[in-house]
Amino acid sequence: MELTAPTTRSAATGWVFKNKWLLLIGAIVVGAIVYAYATNDRVTVAVLASTLRQSTPLILGALCGLIGERSGVVNIGIEGQMLLAAFVAFLANVYIGNLWIALIIGALTGALMGALLAFMAVTLKMDQIIGGTVINILAVGLTGYFYTAGLVTKGKFAPISLGPLADIPLIGPVLFNNPPITYLAIILVFAVHYVLFHTRWGLRTRAVGEHPRAADTVGINVFRTRYINVILAGAIAGLGGAFLTLEGVGSFERLMTNGRGFLALAIMIFGKWTPLGAWAGALLFGFLYALNTQLQFSGVGLPPQLIGSLPYLATILVLAGFVGRSRAPAASGQPYETEG
Amino acid sequence: MTTASAPGNRGNGARWLRQIWRGISVPLVAVLLAGLIGAVLLQISGANPLQAYGALFKGAFGSPEAIQRTLEKATPLIFSGLAVAFAFKAGLFNIGAQGQLLIGAIVAAFVGFSIEGLPAIIHAPLALLIGGLAGALYGAIPGALKTYTGAHEVIVTIMLNYIAINITDYLADGPWKDPSPTNIVARTPRIMPSAELPIFGNIPLGFIFALVAAVVVWWVLYRTTLGYEIRTVGLNSSAAQYAGIRVARTIILAMAISGFLAGLGGAVETQGIVFRYQPGFNAGLGFDGITTALLGKTSPFGVIPAALLLGAMRAGASQMQFDAGVAKEITDVITAFILFFVAADVIVKWLIRQRESDDEQVVLSKGWGG
Numbered sequence: 001m002e003l004t005a006p007t008t009r010s011a012a013t014g015w016v017f018k019n020k021w022l023l024l025i026g027a028i029v030v031g032a033i034v035y036a037y038a039t040n041d042r043v044t045v046a047v048l049a050s051t052l053r054q055s056t057p058l059i060l061g062a063l064c065g066l067i068g069e070r071s072g073v074v075n076i077g078i079e080g081q082m083l084l085a086a087f088v089a090f091l092a093n094v095y096i097g098n099l100w101i102a103l104i105i106g107a108l109t110g111a112l113m114g115a116l117l118a119f120m121a122v123t124l125k126m127d128q129i130i131g132g133t134v135i136n137i138l139a140v141g142l143t144g145y146f147y148t149a150g151l152v153t154k155g156k157f158a159p160i161s162l163g164p165l166a167d168i169p170l171i172g173p174v175l176f177n178n179p180p181i182t183y184l185a186i187i188l189v190f191a192v193h194y195v196l197f198h199t200r201w202g203l204r205t206r207a208v209g210e211h212p213r214a215a216d217t218v219g220i221n222v223f224r225t226r227y228i229n230v231i232l233a234g235a236i237a238g239l240g241g242a243f244l245t246l247e248g249v250g251s252f253e254r255l256m257t258n259g260r261g262f263l264a265l266a267i268m269i270f271g272k273w274t275p276l277g278a279w280a281g282a283l284l285f286g287f288l289y290a291l292n293t294q295l296q297f298s299g300v301g302l303p304p305q306l307i308g309s310l311p312y313l314a315t316i317l318v319l320a321g322f323v324g325r326s327r328a329p330a331a332s333g334q335p336y337e338t339e340g
Numbered sequence: 341m342t343t344a345s346a347p348g349n350r351g352n353g354a355r356w357l358r359q360i361w362r363g364i365s366v367p368l369v370a371v372l373l374a375g376l377i378g379a380v381l382l383q384i385s386g387a388n389p390l391q392a393y394g395a396l397f398k399g400a401f402g403s404p405e406a407i408q409r410t411l412e413k414a415t416p417l418i419f420s421g422l423a424v425a426f427a428f429k430a431g432l433f434n435i436g437a438q439g440q441l442l443i444g445a446i447v448a449a450f451v452g453f454s455i456e457g458l459p460a461i462i463h464a465p466l467a468l469l470i471g472g473l474a475g476a477l478y479g480a481i482p483g484a485l486k487t488y489t490g491a492h493e494v495i496v497t498i499m500l501n502y503i504a505i506n507i508t509d510y511l512a513d514g515p516w517k518d519p520s521p522t523n524i525v526a527r528t529p530r531i532m533p534s535a536e537l538p539i540f541g542n543i544p545l546g547f548i549f550a551l552v553a554a555v556v557v558w559w560v561l562y563r564t565t566l567g568y569e570i571r572t573v574g575l576n577s578s579a580a581q582y583a584g585i586r587v588a589r590t591i592i593l594a595m596a597i598s599g600f601l602a603g604l605g606g607a608v609e610t611q612g613i614v615f616r617y618q619p620g621f622n623a624g625l626g627f628d629g630i631t632t633a634l635l636g637k638t639s640p641f642g643v644i645p646a647a648l649l650l651g652a653m654r655a656g657a658s659q660m661q662f663d664a665g666v667a668k669e670i671t672d673v674i675t676a677f678i679l680f681f682v683a684a685d686v687i688v689k690w691l692i693r694q695r696e697s698d699d700e701q702v703v704l705s706k707g708w709g710g
Binding site: 120124126127129130131133134135137138140141142143144145146147259262263265266269270303305306308309311312313315316319320321323325326 | 381385433435485489490491492494495496498499500501502503506507509510513514630631634667668669670671672673674675676677679680683684
C-alpha cells in the first residue's frame with residue numbers, strides 16, 4: 001500500500017519492474033484470449049461477454065465491501081443489502097414501470113441499509129459482524145414476508161450498443177454492447193480507484209480506516225467520514241442487487257442473491273481491498289463461471305456437479321498459490337471512540 | 341453470560357448470580373422489543389399480532405410434540421453455533437460451518453446405510469464420529485491453507501461451502517443415490533435402524549448430545565492448555581507466537597474442532613431427523629450457526645438459549661402460518677431485531693482480521709446498560 005507516500009511516482013522503468021508479474025499475467029491473458037478468438041470466435045465472445053455479466057454484481061458488492069473497510073467498517077451485510085435492493089427495485093419496476101427510477105430506488109435501498117449499518121457500527125459502536133448479520137437476516141425476513149408470488153415484471157434493461165465501438169471485432173461485442181448497470185459497474189471500478197487513491201477524500205477515508213486517532217487529531221471527522229462512505233458503499237451494493245432483478249434475471253425470487261454478497265466479500269479480500277484487484281478477482285470468477293457453463297454444455301465426461309465446483313476450487317488454488325496473505329485496513333472492524 | 345476474559349478468572353457465588361441476571365435481562369428485553377416491532381409489522385400488513393404470536397407459541401411449546409419439534413430444530417443450531425463460536429475464540433471467522441455440516445451429514449448417512457449388521461450401540465456412535473471427523477477434515481482445510489499460504493479463511497470457507505453443496509449433490513445423485521425403484525429424486529438410501537438416534541419421551545438424544553457438546557467445548561476452552569492457547573491466539577496471535585505457542589498448529593486444530601462440531605451437527609440431523617441425506621434438507625443450518633453464536637455472545641453456554649430461541653421460532657412458524665395465515669419469514673425479521681437489541685447496547689470489542697496493535701482489547705461482553 002502506498003499509504004505513507006501516495007504522491008511519490010516512480011520512473012516508468014521502475015513501474016514496469018515493480019509490476020512485472022502483473023504485466024506478465026496480463027500478457028498471458030491477452031495472448032490466450034487472442035488465441036481462443038482465432039480458434040473459435042463465437043464461443044470466445046460468448047464466454048467473455050458472459051464473464052463480464054457474471055462479474056457485475058460481484059464487483060459491485062466487492063466495491064461496497066472495500067469502501068466500508070477502507071473507512072474502518074467491516075460489512076458482512078452485503079448479501080442482505082443486495083437482496084433487499086433487488087426486491088425493492090423489482091417492486092418499483094412492477095408498480096412504477098420505469099427501469100431507471102427502479103434502479104435509483106434500488107440504489108437508495110442499498111444506501112438506506114448502509115445508513116443502518118453505519119448507525120450500528122459508528123453510533124452504537126456495535127460489533128460490526130453482528131451489525132452485518134442483522135442486515136442479512138433482516139433482508140431475508142423482509143423480502144420473504146412481503147414477497148407475493150405472481151407479480152409480473154415490466155421488462156429488463158436491454159444492451160445499449162455504443163455505436164461504432166461495438167463493431168470492433170472481439171472487443172466490441174464484449175465491452176461495448178452491454179446493459180447500463182454493467183457499464184456503470186466498470187465506470188465505478190475506476191471511479192472508486194481514483195477517489196480512494198488520488199483525492200483528498202480518499203486519503204482521508206484511508207486514514208480513518210488505518211488510524212482513526214491520528215486522523216481525528218488532524219481534524220478529520222471520523223464519524224462523518226465513516227457514515228458517508230458506508231452509505232455510498234450501500235448504494236453501490238444496491239446497484240448490484242438491482243442488477244439481478246432489473247438486468248440479469250428480470251424478476252425476483254426468494255433468496256435470489258444466493259450467496260453473491262459473500263462471494264463479493266471473498267473477492268474484496270482476494271483483491272486485497274483495492275478496486276482494481278477486486279475487479280480482477282470478479283472477472284476471474286466471472287470467467288470461471290462462464291467457462292463452467294460452456295463445459296456443462298459441451299458435455300465433458302465429468303458430472304455437472306463436479307464441474308460446478310471448478311470456479312470455487314480454482315479460486316482457492318489461485319488464492320493459496322499466488323495471492324497469499326492479505327492485510328485488512330488496520331482499524332477495520334473497530335468502533336472509534338473520541339477521547340474525553 | 342459474561343465471557344471470562346482473563347484465563348482462570350473466577351468469581352464468588354453472589355457475583356455469579358448477579359452475572360446470570362445481567363446475562364438474561366438483556367436477551368429478555370431484546371426479545372420483548374423485537375416482538376413489539378414484529379407486532380407493529382404484522383398489524384401494518386393486516387394480520388392479527390396476538391393471534392399470530394399465540395399460534396407461534398402454541399407451535400413451539402403448546403404440546404409435548406411441539407416441545408420436541410423445538411428441541412429438534414434447536415439441536416443443529418447448537419452444534420453449528422458452537423462451531424462458529426469456537427472458531428471465533430481462536431480469532432477465526434468460520435463462515436464454512438454450512439459446508440462442514442453438509443459433509444458431516446452425508447458421510448454419517450453413508451456410514452448409516454452402507455454398514456449392515458452392527459449393533460446400535462456401535463453403529464450410531466460410529467456414524468456420528470465419522471460424520472464429525474469428515475467435518476473436522478473439511479474444516480481443517482481452511483485452517484491449513486491459512487497457516488501455510490496465508491489464504492484468508494473467510495474466502496476459503498465461503499468457497500468450500502459451494503464445493504460442499506456440489507459434492508453432496510453429486511454423491512446423493514450419483515454413487516450414493518438411493519437405488520430403490522420408487523426413488524426418482526437425489527437422495528441417499530435410508531439409514532439402518534441401528535444408526536438412528538433414539539428419542540427419550542419427547543427429548544431427542546441428539547439434543548442431549550448437543551448439551552454435552554456445549555459443556556465439553558466450555559471445558560476445552562477454559563480448562564485446558566489447548567483452550568488457553570486457542571484463546572490467546574484469538575486475542576493476539578503475535579503475542580501468542582512470542583509466548584511460545586505454536587500458532588499454526590493451534591489455528592489448524594481450532595478449525596478442525598470447529599469443523600468437527602459442525603459435522604457432528606450434520607450427523608445428528610441425519611441420524612435423528614432426516615434418516616438419510618437429501619439435498620436441501622440442511623440448507624442454511626450452518627449459516628444459522630453464525631446467528632446463534634452471535635446471539636449467544638460466542639459463549640458455549642450462551643449458544644444453548646440462543647439456539648432454543650431460534651429453534652422455538654422455527655418450530656412455531658408453521659403453526660403460525662397455518663393458524664394466522666402469516667408468512668413464516670416474519671420470524672426472521674424478529675430474529676434480526678433480537679440480535680440487534682442484544683448487541684446494540686453491548687460493546688463487544690470483537691475485532692476480526694485485526695493486526696497486532698498496542699491497545700489490544702480483551703473480548704468482553706457487557707450487560708444491558710451495565
